Amino acid sequence: MSINGIAYIMGAYEHPTRKAPDKTIAQLHAECAAGALADAGLTLSDVDGYFCAGDAPGMGPVSMIDYMGLNVRHIDSTELGGASYMAHISHAAQAIATGKCSVALITLAGKPRTSPHQPPRTTTPEYSYESPYGTTVVNSYGMCAARHMYEFGTTSEQLAWIKVAASHHAQHNPNAMLQNLVTVEDVINSPMISDPLHRLDCCIVSDGGGALIVTSAEIAKQINRPKVKIIGAGEANKGQNGGMLDLTYSAGQKSGKIAFAEAGIKPSDIKYASIYDSFTITVLIQLEDLGFCAKGDGGKFVMDGNLISGVGKLPFNTDGGGLCNNHPANRGGMTKIIEAVRQLRGEAHPKVQVKNCDLAIAHGTGGMLGHRHASATLILERES
Amino acid sequence: MNPIFKNPITDAESQYFWQAANEKKLYLKTCNNCQKPHYHPRTHCPFCFSTNTQWIEAKGTATIYSLSTMRRVETPYTIAYVELHEGPKILTNIVNSTPEQLQIGQAVNLTFQPSENGQLIPAFEP
Numbered sequence: 321m322s323i324n325g326i327a328y329i330m331g332a333y334e335h336p337t338r339k340a341p342d343k344t345i346a347q348l349h350a351e352c353a354a355g356a357l358a359d360a361g362l363t364l365s366d367v368d369g370y371f372c373a374g375d376a377p378g379m380g381p382v383s384m385i386d387y388m389g390l391n392v393r394h395i396d397s398t399e400l401g402g403a404s405y406m407a408h409i410s411h412a413a414q415a416i417a418t419g420k421c422s423v424a425l426i427t428l429a430g431k432p433r434t435s436p437h438q439p440p441r442t443t444t445p446e447y448s449y450e451s452p453y454g455t456t457v458v459n460s461y462g463m464c465a466a467r468h469m470y471e472f473g474t475t476s477e478q479l480a481w482i483k484v485a486a487s488h489h490a491q492h493n494p495n496a497m498l499q500n501l502v503t504v505e506d507v508i509n510s511p512m513i514s515d516p517l518h519r520l521d522c523c524i525v526s527d528g529g530g531a532l533i534v535t536s537a538e539i540a541k542q543i544n545r546p547k548v549k550i551i552g553a554g555e556a557n558k559g560q561n562g563g564m565l566d567l568t569y570s571a572g573q574k575s576g577k578i579a580f581a582e583a584g585i586k587p588s589d590i591k592y593a594s595i596y597d598s599f600t601i602t603v604l605i606q607l608e609d610l611g612f613c614a615k616g617d618g619g620k621f622v623m624d625g626n627l628i629s630g631v632g633k634l635p636f637n638t639d640g641g642g643l644c645n646n647h648p649a650n651r652g653g654m655t656k657i658i659e660a661v662r663q664l665r666g667e668a669h670p671k672v673q674v675k676n677c678d679l680a681i682a683h684g685t686g687g688m689l690g691h692r693h694a695s696a697t698l699i700l701e702r703e704s
Numbered sequence: 705m706n707p708i709f710k711n712p713i714t715d716a717e718s719q720y721f722w723q724a725a726n727e728k729k730l731y732l733k734t735c736n737n738c739q740k741p742h743y744h745p746r747t748h749c750p751f752c753f754s755t756n757t758q759w760i761e762a763k764g765t766a767t768i769y770s771l772s773t774m775r776r777v778e779t780p781y782t783i784a785y786v787e788l789h790e791g792p793k794i795l796t797n798i799v800n801s802t803p804e805q806l807q808i809g810q811a812v813n814l815t816f817q818p819s820e821n822g823q824l825i826p827a828f829e830p
């Protein structure tokens with residue numbers, strides 16, 4: 321059994337807003353759903369499966385299905401933080417394969433920019449032992465970067481190239497929150513937030529959302545849109561392992577292997593990569609873990625524009641990614657999948673469109689790389 | 705420069721740990737089934753799922769595995785994973801030092817810092 325070739329992404333929509341003080345989170349979910357349905361030429365009544373994660377207000381699908389007026393026979397609220405949406409695509413394909421639904425809607429929305437304060441979850445089992453030490457997202461990733469530098473000689477200049485590449489792409493995206501081109505010097509001269517990560521090593525905080533439609537092969541045939549076939553998916557988790565931890569790699573090492581095996585392809589076959597970019601170090605570690613280069617060689621791999629479309633070997637995050645474009649709900653997985661869909665359809669901005677883009681990867685990390693996180697990998701193919 | 709410690713929230717599993725901290729002892733757990741120590745402490749061994757676990761006192765010596773100094777706050781502070789003599793790497797702060805004095809691989813020793821309500825919190829210093 322495999323999901324390879326079972327289901328297709330036939331609708332995708334990224335909300336243009338980056339700041340939405342006048343909208344509710346539920347409303348943004350609904351606007352994204354409407355956008356993705358319009359993109360696929362479907363209506364709300366065609367949807368028979370609904371997927372959302374922890375960004376959905378209230379009791380997730382229980383609230384959102386009622387709010388939007390959906391009538392579904394399959395519901396999934398898998399919560400893997402920013403990686404949830406890769407898992408949702410995979411689970412939708414599984415549900416379609418087993419006849420549980422035929423048109424799946426996946427939505428994400430959030431407003432961390434205009435309503436940033438969420439109370440911490442004090443009932444998590446680690447909370448008692450970690451909360452007194454000033455754990456933040458950025459110092460968690462900072463520790464990963466520091467260890468990677470120590471073990472492999474990775475430099476701040478190398479990390480900066482990741483942001484430089486993202487900014488090269490974002491300059492062509494009129495919706496991107498940051499459209500200015502930056503240099504390696506700009507990154508390493510930006511204020512230090514938490515060593516060794518500078519302000520420009522960090523992703524943006526934006527309001528917004530996105531949605532995707534996954535359908536069966538039969539329904540995909542009736543839709544007059546380019547077909548994006550789901551050919552591989554993997555999920556994994558990694559944490560402190562009872563204290564036997566290693567910060568130099570992510571759960572992507574495992575999720576990537578599973579996804580590539582299912583797809584029957586290798587990293588060198590990939591033409592375009594959407595890689596989760598909460599921080600520059602996140603990208604570097606995941607590129608190694610997914611097999612685009614050897615462990616420890618990520619610094620050399622990302623240098624000299626190797627991630628810039630039209631310049632380097634592996635065009636990445638051609639919308640500008642979370643580093644420049646959009647990071648709605650502090651969860652970058654959704655927008656990663658959307659840009660991969662644009663690339664495979666040939667609908668990315670002409671300045672960043674990858675030629676003959678037939679195979680793409682979208683990889684997400686949810687949680688915190690330095691504490692505990694989930695990774696989910698998707699491999700997608702254009703069907704001609 | 706020392707961080708401002710928040711009060712830890714204690715629960716049924718961590719109560720003993722925090723009581724011991726007030727007596728300037730750092731406790732972790734070891735498993736009587738698979739013999740492996742673990743941190744943070746819990747009722748079920750994360751390596752073999754046995755509930756035959758027991759508290760052990762850490763010697764208090766460690767080396768810095770990784771660290772990061774948060775700069776964009778009023779009082780910068782250093783968060784770190786240190787590798788205990790007993791094996792597990794634990795999340796902590798490095799105190800009584802400046803970031804420039806700290807590096808990965810460096811030996812550090814256990815110390816305790818009072819939190820806002822007087823609860824003692826384990827930390828490490830060069």
Ligand SMILES: [Zn+2]
Nearest residue numbers: 735738749752
């Ligand atoms: Zn055990």
